[in-house]
Amino acid sequence: MQPHPLRRLHGLLLLLCLHGAAAGELRLDAPEDIRALLTPWLDAQATSPRRLQTAASDMLATEGYFSPRFQFEETDGALRLTLDPGPRTRIDSLALTVDGPVSPETRAALEAEWRLPVGQPFRQADWNAAKQQVLAELLAEEHADARLLDSQAEIDAERQQAHLRAHYDAGPRYRFGPLRIEGLTRYDPALVARYNSSVTPDAPYRERDLADLLTALQGTPYFASVQAELLTAESETLDADTRRAPVLVRLRERQPHRLALGGGFSSNTGARVEGNVHTADLFGQAWELDTGLRLEQKRQTAYGDIFLPPDAKQRRHSLGLMGERSDIQNLQTERLAFGVQQVQQRGSIEQRLSLQWQRERREPADAEMVISRALVPNAMWTWRHVDSLLEPRQGQVLQMQFGGGSKAAGSDQNFVRLHGRVQQYFSLGTHTVLALRGELGRTYADNRLHIPQDYLFRTGGTGSVRGYAYQSLGIREGNAVVGGRYLAVGSAELTHWLDEQWGIAAFIDAGDAVDRLSDARLAVGYGLGARWRSPAGPLGIDLAYGERTGKVQLHFALSIPF
Structure with a gap:
């Protein structure tokens, strides 16, 4: 395997420093972008123009310069390199081939979003990124077995032209099969289904839908780790172009009970200490209980809330009780509140519907007390x-x-x-x-x-x-x-x-x-x-x-x- 051009140049420069035949400072005269590319590696004393030229040529080739011209001269004990990178090679043609049952719309999108189009300068890094982008887009939408079969960048240095070819096999289309859940001991598999609004059996496989399921499960208090994958090796054939594969969800449950103590300071309500008890499996029903006592300088609060898992429409219900005393701006209040709430995420809109009863006793300084x-x-x-x-x-x-x-x-x-x-x-x-x-x-x-x-x-x-x-x-x-x-x-x-x-x-x-x-x-x-x-x-x-x-x-x- 050939060493990376940067490592090769760095090693050669170190050898040049140690050569000692005509040691001196190396000065580079080149366009600004070329100096920016090469200067970090030209900070040593260079004594072998031949080796320096070879390594610099390799580096320039990765940026599309395949016919550079070098001129060396030694003046006042310094080695001066005048470098003309020559014309830059540009993309002249692209042959992008995708085998398999890919829709015309997808093929057109892949070509339109190709990162190295005709007319653009050739860069090795862009060539690698462009190939990976196409593969990533195929893997993300339906084609979970997509792979790059072959690729080639043919360089015509005389004409400064690059001819690119990339050949992919998209593989069959995949649809989601049933969920297989591993790792549950405390909770029922139905709990996972209640948080699943993205991976639907027989729906087209999409990587982002699998990621949405992971995000939803990781955001719950029930699981310490979550993994999910499409089991393509266990797929069943639906037709010549389509397969259905089960989804394996591996879970590691979190300890359901937690005690937390904390403190802090707020410029609004002053110093604070707080104790909180949380359980994610109240009465063995996967109900969350969050209760605690918060003591601030200007306000003291005791609270208890119970949150239920989401229902079939991804609505989350809760109920809570709170008692609070405060003394803010010479207004003393005492209130007791009880309420129920429903929260639902509908696209980019979060909806909260609630019903709350409260009794408040307020007593302003030098004014009449009022109960509401x-x-x-x-x-x-x-x-x-x-x-x-x-x-x-x-x-x-x-x-x-x-x-x-x-x-x-x-x-x-x-x-x-x-x-x-x-x-x-x-x-x-x-x-x-x-x-x-x-x-x-x-x-x-x-x-x-x-x-x-x-x-x-x-x-x-x-x-x-x-x-x-x-x-x-x-x-x-x-x-x-x-x-x-x-x-x-x-x-x-x-x-x-x-x-x-x-x-x-x-x-x-x-x-x-x-x-x-x-x-x-x-x-x-x-x-x-x-x-x-x-x-x-x-x-x-x-x-x-x-x-x-x-x-x-x-x-x-x-x-x-x-």
Whole structure:
């Protein structure tokens, strides 16, 4: 086997350094792109022009230069190489042959997407990539046995022409057969079927459908590892061109019970300690129980939620109970809530339907205590169209929410609540992102009395209007800030990444929560921040100035779109 040209050149240069007959500095005079190709390997003293010429010729050939001209001269103890790479060889013809039952549309797509078309300069790396791309596309759609039979790049150095030929055997078309599941001891195979919405028996085999099944199973709390493959060796023949093969899913179950302890700090609610108990097999039914206690400086919460596996329509149901106490902006609240929820992913839209009952006792400083009860059906839709869920650079996220309560159905007040948020990302070059955010809300009611704070609006703090304390923008009641019936928030943030880990940001936020539109006076905050790419997403540390208060606030946030 011949050594790689780069290794060969490097070794030859080392020999040249040790030769010693006419040791001196090697100077290269060549076009800029050729110098960039060869210079990393010409940092030693060279004494053998013949060997240097041979190795450099091999390297140039990989870039399509097959007739270079070399001129050596020694001046002032230095070896000077003047290199003319000559004309570059370009693709003159392509013969792409695919045997097997491939549709005319697929054949046309393979030729149209070929990475090394006629007229383009020949490069060995591009030639290898182009061949692999065709094979990968065949393997990804129906043809799980596709293979490259033969390939050849014929170079005519005199005419600077390359004639390419690649011959593939697509093999038969495959369809999915039944699932075979291995590795289950605790759970029933029906659990796997409930998470499978992509691999359907008798549907055409697609690699991405198998990947979707893996992603769905890996995202559950039940399995520590998941593997899946199409068993082509055990396929059955449907017709001359088509076979059906079973899908083998290998699973390793995760320990169902987990205890977690943690702590942290939030610029909104202060220091935090938390304990959490999770089980993935409550009552032996593969129900998830997630319960815990979270103690923050400004809020204390006890909660318990039960999540059921998805149903046949991929809807996931849950029920939960929560008790909470908080003291934020001199407003003390105690609330008890119970609710049921249904979550369904419908393409790029996530739908959440819920029904929640809650009782709230709120006591503003220097004002009258109020008890509010509400039974609220609520619907929320979130549409995500971004290039990355954790760190978007381009795209949109839109969320709409609608809910309300009625005195005739267990609520102390009639009201309807509407809320919407939008986030837009623009990529401004390789390292810079502009993010725009807007939020509007309105609660339709005769007055805000006896409506729980969850269904009114306060703003300020991390994630809303920076430069102001958490939930400090709202309605003054006594010496406290309570929720109003109107909300408006807007934000613009420009982030520039300095390297792979760190970035800087400049931002301006504006917003307010009021009880009457005539009272609206947007509070403006602006400042600078640092960004760090953590494993969970970009972490932000912001220093913001609030114009209304004339104060500076420090904010911490995990910058993940809602």
